[in-house]
Amino acid sequence: MNAAPASTPDIAINVEGLSKSFGGREVVHDLSMQVKRGSIYGFLGPNGSGKTTTIRMLCGLLTPDAGEGTCLGYDIRRDADKIKRQVGYMTQRFSLYQDLSVRENLEFVARLYGLRDARGAAREMIQRIGLNGREEQLAGELSGGWKQRLALGACTLPNPRLLLLDEPTAGVDPKARRDFWNEIHALAAEGLTVLVSTHYMDEAERCHEIAYIAYGHLLAHGTVDEVIAKSALSTWTVSGDDLNGLAAELAGKPGIDMVAPFGTSLHVSGRDKSALEATIAPYRDKSGWRWEASEPSLEDVFIDLMNRSKDNFQ
């Protein structure tokens, strides 16, 4: 039962051409992706881009309108029941029982999956996620960070082979986020495949591979370096006085696709390197600003992708 079908030993998720519409609006369009076993796969994209819908199709909570594929070697259309046994899904909104205690929630999950010693399994998980001392507290009374740990504990309790985490760290403080990611890496090291959606760039950089999705279309995927390289974006970082004025002046000029303030500096990016350089040339000689050619950040790449996709799909 635990043995993976022989056909796809290294691929945990392999889907092709997934599409889904709600009320005539296409939320996911012709999406194909492959996730290697044991890897942490980051799923990025703006709000409403179809990340949650895609995740729900992967674990059998939604039926795709078109497309096919396998999750852990099981057909996502036919074998939803088998997939559910081996997939831990952490929903975007806390969806355990608020009026049950930490222990009761975990025992419920353990029993539902038919673990032999539900009490023991729950006790162990409470230790693992560091909730000891709070096991009798009602889940609804936990703070955001603790709720998120409990949710992770609940979806890893039945020893799944794949974790689907939908914006697991939204609204969680940085320390808790770091602990959470350490845990994710520890789980992946044990052979678990993790698909995680997020808005945070630092989290994207902690993934082995990422995919960027906007308006239902998968726009880029690969390792962080690959995605940056493929973007063919040239970026200059400017520091100095009156950056707001400069930003307003540069925006919309030929060769300049994006101007974005980053703290005390400004990122000026364009896909056409020579046009960009021609436009900024007169400004580079002016005093008060320091220009530096730099690598685009992942965020630059994503915002550029988002701006471009807006043009294409809206």
Place this chain on the structure above:
Amino acid sequence: MSATDTVHAAGEAREPSFGFWRRSYAMLVKEFIQLRRDRVSFAMIVMIPVMQLLLFGYAINTTPRHLPTAVLIQEDSDLARSVLKALENTSYFRFTREVHSVAEFDDLLQSGKVLFGVEIPRGFERAVRRGDRPALLVAADATDPVAAGSALGALGMVMQTALAHDLHIGDPPAMPFEIRAHARYNPAAESRLNIVPGLVGTILTMTMLIFTALSVTREVERGTMENLLSMPIKPVEVMFGKIIPYVIVGFIQASLIVSIGVLLFGVPILGSVLLLAALTTLFITTNLSIGYTFSTLVQNQLQAMQMSMMFFLPSILLSGFMFPFAGMPVWAQYLGEGLPLTHYIRIVRAIMLKGAEPSNLQYDTIALFVLMLVAMTIAVTRFRRTLD
């Protein structure tokens, strides 16, 4: 005093005039918008009163006529036929069965298939002609004093006029025979004997429906459904898990009501307590299944409550609890047969007041079973396994 003064002085946002009304108005507008969005609730606002008024206005009849009656004719004579015709002409009785033995007669009354039994004894006509004033037996199921009362009350008067036209034995100063009416099961016509067993069913219907009607919508509204659906659990398993705890709750509730009925109101339990317990459990489960079905059909808790009300009102009014079942028009009786309370009220009255045996209650037991299975099937097929 000074503290409030400074607050007033510092507060730039001046209290607008008619603040109370503006804020109430803002709330009112918001409520209307939300109400309009909830199409189902909006429809029910119109549907509930209109449907219920039409339904009950036509169905309810407190002086029931054409009540099902069994006849046991021990002699075939002109007089016997005249008497029966006169009885039917009173419009209170409708002869639905002809039986051939007293045992059969008792059985029909006990199972509630007929409300009256008329027996014309052997040698009736001859005794009348001899002036012996023989007895015409009219046995009534008086568990429901309303249903039996008006028919029995009118019996003597109406019969006399009817017979005067029909019989050719002169113009007798008095009835040529005696009508011996026998109000069975509740001879003193105490309405509480009838009401209390009925209440067992009515109270259980109300509480059981609400328990499960909210169960699925609550999971959806609290967001726990998404998590539940992502786990390997089947719709049948969800249903049983949600129903069974309340079977126990319902059983405790039923025991409480029955105990109070017996101890405080002096209602007897003539039949088997075990049988009553078993069939009450069946009734509880049927109601819970129906409530659970509602829960899978509606979108939110308000709709679930409205749907329960839509079901509860006819249950009270069309089940024979408040008004005699046999007095309703046929279409309303068919409707009533679809309500578990109708069958349970027959069962509970029969066991408590008539000492009925399982063999008397076969039909109603099967009906409860069928209703339960239908509800469960709808619930399981309607339960959405995905979020589509």
